[in-house]
Amino acid sequence: MINLTIDNSPIEVAEGLSVLEACKQAGIKIPTLCYLEKIQAIGACRVCLVEIEGVHDLVASCVMPVSEGMKVSTNNRRVREARKVVVELLLSEHDGDCQTCDRNEDCELQNLAHDLGIKELRYEGEKALRCKDNSMVGLVRDSAKCISCRRCVTVCTAIQSVSALFPQSRGFKTTIGPAFAQNLDTVTCVQCGQCAAVCPVGAISERDQTDEVWAALDDPTKTVVVQTAPAIRAALGECFGMEPGTLVTGKMTTALRRMGFDAVFDTNFSADLTIMEEGTELLTRLKKALVDKEDVALPMFTSCSPGWIQFMEYFYPDMLPNLSTCKSPQQMMGAMVKTYYAQKLGKKPEEMFMVSVMPCTAKKFEAARAEMNSSGVQDVDVVLTTRELGKMITQAGIDFQALEDSEMDAPLGLGSGAADIFANTGGVMEAALRTAYELVTGRELPFDNLHVTPVAGLDGIKEAEITIEGTVPAWSFLEGVTAKIAVVHTLGNARKLIERIRAGEASYHFVEVMTCPGGCIGGGGQPRITTDEVRKKRIAAIYAEDEGKTLRKSHENEAVAKLYEDFLGAPLGHLSHELLHTKYTEKERV
Amino acid sequence: MSDGLKTTCAGCSDVDEQELMTRLDEVLEEYKDNSGGLIPVLQIAQGLFGYLPENVLRHIATGLNKPYSEVAGVVGFYSFFSTQPRGKNVVRVCLGTACYVRGGKQVLDSLKKELGIDVGETTADKNFSLEVARCFGACGLAPAIMINDDVHQRVKPARIKQVLAPYYEKEDA
DSSP states (O other), X not given: OEEEEETTEEEEEOTTOBHHHHHHHTTOOOOOSSOBTTTBOOOOSOTTXXXXXXXXXXXXXXXXXXXXXXXXXXXXXXXXXXXXXXXXHHHHHSOOOGGGSTTTTSOHHHHHHHHTTOOSOOOOOOOOOOOEEOOOSSEEEEGGGXXXXXXXXXXXIIITSOOOOEEESOGGGOEEESGGGOOGGGTTOOOOOHHHHHOSSSSEEEOOOHHHHHHHHHOTTOEEEEEEOGGGGGTGGGGGTOOTTOOOHHHHHHHHHHHTOSEEEEHHXXXXXXXXXXXXXXXXXXXXXXXXXXXOOOSEEOOOOHHHHHHHHHHOGGGGGGBOOBOOHHHHHHHHIIIIIHHHHTOOGGGEEEEEEESOSHHHHHHHSTTOOTTSSOSSOEEEEHHHHHHHHHHTTOOGXXXXXXXXXXXXXXXXXXXXXXXXXXXXXXXXXXXXXXXHHSSOOSSGGGOOGGGOSSOSEEEEEEEOOSOOGGGGGGTTOEEEEEEEESHHHHHHHHHHHHTTSOOOSEEEEESSTTSGGGOXXXXXXXXXXXXXXXXXXXXXXXXXXXXXXXXXOHHHHHHIIIIIOSTTSHHHHHHHBOOOOOOOOO | OHHHHSOOOTTTOOSOHHHHHHHHHHHHHHHTTOTTOHHHHHHHHHHHHSSOOHHHHHHHHHHHTOOHHHHHHXXXXXXXXXXXXXXXXXXXXXXXXXXXXXXXXXXXXXXXXXXXXXXXXXXXXSSEEEEEESOOSOGGGXXXXXXXXXXXXXXXXXXXXXXXXXXXXXXXX
């Protein structure tokens, strides 16, 4: 332990902490900008300056380790003035059109200027060069707002191992972006949006598509249907000042109806449908491998996360056959709304307008993929992020917190608890096991409260083995088989796992991959800023939602069963193949 | 590595590109497990090709298993690296602090006027390229310029013609 004094109060902290972390323990909030807890501490922005006795210059507290007897002063005139000047200088080159900025009232730079008491802009200078990058479906960039904090570079490189972004050039001309300041479409960007999730200002954001949705809602010739992903219900409340992890499923449904959507459906429904298709696909692959001794691609990887899909297309195209051919729940819902549901209404696919609310920026790209036109038109017309929906609810003048709860519409609004947990890392695996194990053995999954705890939680790579015993006759070939599973989140962890598989150091039957840290609850389109603490709260909310339901297994979803009976036939049947499955294409790695 | 630092004129090289790429592959093989290998490889590559064309940079990124964005970022950071073909003689004017306060800017203006080109450009006869640099580590000799590997000290704007003269002669020889 280290003893030091912070603002004249003695404190004992663990060795190896930074002064910033020690101050946090002492209950002192040091302003930061480039710092990201546990991810980036580089002392680049100089906002977290403190004074240390005996040290000539002020130091950046995020990179200064504590030492015995250190005397830290965090709040004196010199420190306050220095921090103020640092932010004033940042503002001097920053594009300051706050009123029309996407991040107005949700901007760390704006907040800092306010908190530090900046009342006038004393420095006038050259502004950062404005280059707008509109090359991506999911993301837009504006270099004039960038403050070169490098948060996006670190998440893109260290967390996602995609490395699309890096500081280019130097000095005042430094821009953050792809090689030679080109657009994102020239590189292997997978549009996960983690850059947008950590950007403190308005330099990287999702493409705003709220106007397209208002236009559809205003169009009397369109039947406008909305689906909401499982992760939205545990985060949307944050857009209205509610605590992270507040479940707002019922309020969200009411709000969507008030906004004018003709039907409010649940991506949970199609998550259950995914389990039926993907579970059957896995069991079919296992039968081919174990009984027919066919050469079949194992492990099978989940395919719900569009950033992950693009990652595979760019970096591991030889393993594309390992991806489940199942479309993501979003796309399954789109295909069902514009075929099955449209037929029920007596409408044509082109008269339907499908809006998705997703915690994700890559979903915007996924919806626009050429393969996603099973109904004859684009199956999902517009994807909104959680943040965009929050803005629309505000624009509609709805007092969100005061809303009554309501239920989603039948038939595609019914979802199981297994579908809820699609929102977090380990959830798709657990949902699949709840169904597959019961299908194969006729018994419930033998875990406490149905939770596969070895693959839950925020560890990056999680593994488990389940020995299958007491199989029903149809699945007797699985008797005694030990199913090896793995769950990873973040593309960096996915890459590590793939390299281990390729090196022969690990082998699995089934692997769940989610692109974003913590899974969809930590997606690139969620309210900012998502820390591990926020992730844990959202995950707890999702598990609570699951546990609060009687319906907790995908195969018990009656609406899904009815869909098979009335329309699809059987899982992996002809129509399923046509509407619910897809293919992947190798993309040139640039 | 010293041969790699020499600036070669792309225009007058008779070695075909395939041969240069083979040489680059040998260099990449040598440096691929060296975590600090990027900058030496870039220096050698620039020596080989005269500049750093895009296909070479992509090749280096693949060979060293580094993101192309990072390779480009490093190239863009150091003024010694050029992604454009350059003239036979590269004139670099130091605008580091010492050179700047001792008149580096005036030296640069004089060079621009004399050569009739701006920073980053090459004369029509491909004899000179003009670049700006930050500190050669020759602050005691400020203002300094480098022409190829030669450092010229205490350069006076009025005497630029004389400084450049030998490099015209070389071409004539």
